[in-house]
Amino acid sequence: MNIGDVARRSGLPAKTIRYYEEIGLVEPLRGPNGYRRFRESDLHKLAFLGRARSLGFSLEDCRSLLALYEDRTRASADVKKIAQDHIARIERKMDELRQMHETLSHLVEKCAGDHRPDCPILADLAAEADCCAK
Amino acid sequence: MNIGDVARRSGLPAKTIRYYEEIGLVEPLRGPNGYRRFRESDLHKLAFLGRARSLGFSLEDCRSLLALYEDRTRASADVKKIAQDHIARIERKMDELRQMHETLSHLVEKCAGDHRPDCPILADLAAEADCCAK
DNA sequence: ATAAGGGTTCCCGCAACTGGAAGGTCAAGG
DNA sequence: CCTTGACCTTCCAGTTGCGGGAACCCTTAT
Incomplete structure (x- = not known):
């Protein structure tokens, strides 16, 4: 998927997605032409971020939430505390x-x-x- | 009055006062040593700004409110609209x-x-x- | 002489992007 | 083959309302 597709499917502007990459929230692959190549998992993350942002979480909170989300050994208490x-x-x-x-x-x-x-x-x-x- | 006095009396940090001058909200005089010299009227304006800010008005709103305040021929309707x-x-x-x-x-x-x-x-x-x- | 406590300008940084410029890539149409 | 248009890329500037800090000047007291 190119950034345009991900933008459409996640509802986030392409600019925002590039910004999220810049600050390390997503790490899409790169094609030989230099274009970003997003996996389904990247789309998933971005949608997660979009929802967290819409609940007003700061990007730093989002980073933590994402890390917890990906951590199968998390304690729900940690999530709850952030919330x-x-x-x-x-x-x-x-x-x-x-x-x-x-x-x-x-x-x-x-x-x-x-x-x-x-x-x-x-x-x-x-x-x-x-x-x-x- | 120097900036420190005005800061104390208006409750605004000196940094903020300098910033307000920079964007043209106040225009203090200058002494021969380059120090800002505030008149009572400047202090008054700054206190006005402080109160308007504490009510959540943007600086642009503050600018308009200040202009209306100084305009004896204003219509209260204009103030009311901003509010x-x-x-x-x-x-x-x-x-x-x-x-x-x-x-x-x-x-x-x-x-x-x-x-x-x-x-x-x-x-x-x-x-x-x-x-x-x- | 020097130290403290004013003041000055200037520039960077914050959050979370948005807009725009300048340019590379790709598929379709004439 | 060339062009057009829709993509994509990077980089830079601006937004709001300041705060922090550097590097420097001014004044007063000891």
Whole structure:
């Protein structure tokens, strides 16, 4: 398989696949013309990576997950730990976003949103409160 | 004021302040020794930027917000639009995270997390389902 | 004289790609 | 045989929002 076929079948852009090779996540063979030659197992790995990425795992996590996947003697606890850490990161991020969302939606609610210049959003951002502490 | 003072009073790292100058968000004066000399108004702007950033606005949004803030003839509608667009981005991101979280927490729940290799998380990631479409 | 504690510029690096340029390869059509 | 077009290759630059560190200048105190 050439990279185009793998791209189609894995759903990953060719650029991404080349990048994954560059950082050592896949190691396709090479044909005599210099083209990458992917085996079914490479396609499989790439699909694995695509799914892991879509769950938000970092490429480093993906590397670990892939290694565990290929290791028949793995302990599922190791996989679980990576996933749980990732879940924790997601939760932190969501809390952060929730905070922002709450503040912003309150401000937006109070803003007339018309042609006049008065704006509680800007007023809040400019708040001298404790920001310009002496 | 030198950059260190402004950093302390605005809560932004000096590096960040230099970067903001580089991209034209603030324009401090310069002393004869080449040091940046910040006015109160610069400090004020930086504090504004700090607050806007903490609400998750991109630097480009910050630039627009700052311009609107300085424009006495602004329409609050313009500010509101930026904020609403940002809220929409936040909501999309939260949905994305919720999705991931749901999938991951189901998988983690099903994983024994012991010394054995069997792992539904890896099984899911490796799912041949439709990923390797012919 | 020198040491500490400011400040300055410049350049690299991060994550995870994306876009584009310049060029090689291959199969089909005129 | 030549060309066209669709592939493929490598390399380089840019994205976002900074952080780290080198190498150097300025000021003040001891």
